[in-house]
Amino acid sequence: MRRRAGPGGVRGEPDLRGMEKGIREFLRAARGGPLRGGIARTPARVARAWKDDLLAGYREDPAAILAPLRLERSRDLVALKAIDFVSTCAHHLLPFHGKVHLAYLPEGRITGISRLARLVRCLSRRLQIQEDLTRQIVDALERHLVPRGAACVIEATHLCMIARGNRGSSGVVVTAAFSGIFEKDSSRRGQVLSLLGAGRRRKRRKRV
Numbered sequence: 001m002r003r004r005a006g007p008g009g010v011r012g013e014p015d016l017r018g019m020e021k022g023i024r025e026f027l028r029a030a031r032g033g034p035l036r037g038g039i040a041r042t043p044a045r046v047a048r049a050w051k052d053d054l055l056a057g058y059r060e061d062p063a064a065i066l067a068p069l070r071l072e073r074s075r076d077l078v079a080l081k082a083i084d085f086v087s088t089c090a091h092h093l094l095p096f097h098g099k100v101h102l103a104y105l106p107e108g109r110i111t112g113i114s115r116l117a118r119l120v121r122c123l124s125r126r127l128q129i130q131e132d133l134t135r136q137i138v139d140a141l142e143r144h145l146v147p148r149g150a151a152c153v154i155e156a157t158h159l160c161m162i163a164r165g166n167r168g169s170s171g172v173v174v175t176a177a178f179s180g181i182f183e184k185d186s187s188r189r190g191q192v193l194s195l196l197g198a199g200r201r202r203k204r205r206k207r208v
Contacts (some may be wrong), residue, residue, distance in 0.1 A: 020047035057125030066144040068109045079103035090127040098156030101196040104147040134175040142179045149180030151192045
């Protein structure tokens with residue numbers, strides 16, 4: 001994958017042929033023999049799915065997504081709850097999915113609400129770990145909107161916790177990240193967490 005920008009920006013176009021070749025070799029090794037029948041076309045199908053969907057976020061730029069509205073300014077809190085997402089664990093190449101809750105306190109500059117959901121999709125459609133994804137969302141809000149503070153809470157279920165070995169765990173993993181006033185002021189942090197209302201009805205394992 002050819003990189004074209006710094007952290008969080010556009011990373012480049014996935015190498016479709018390279019991925020297809022690697023998937024073919026993996027399947028041959030996993031099956032202990034050549035690919036025949038319907039599975040013979042699996043490497044091409046899988047490589048295309050990764051390029052066009054699972055890794056689509058590498059082609060998008062958070063700076064463009066979070067372009068401020070030119071004619072609108074505000075200092076009032078903006079929050080968006082329960083944004084659905086699917087991402088891929090960089091450690092095991094297995095999916096994790098759940099809800100993203102985010103908020104920012106503008107210093108005038110705001111962006112469209114739908115662009116917040118697009119930011120989540122952009123950053124989640126990359127190889128990730130949940131802790132990094134949580135921080136990257138806050139950092140993108142901080143960098144491109146320059147608010148007085150930003151917050152993000154993610155609740156997710158990880159297939160690597162469910163499918164591997166004898167774990168069989170279906171627990172929800174919760175991560176949180178903050179910047180600005182929400183990082184420095186515990187009272188304001190508590191207020192935004194209460195507003196986002198993450199995980200009120202779920203038993204959860206916290207990783208903050």
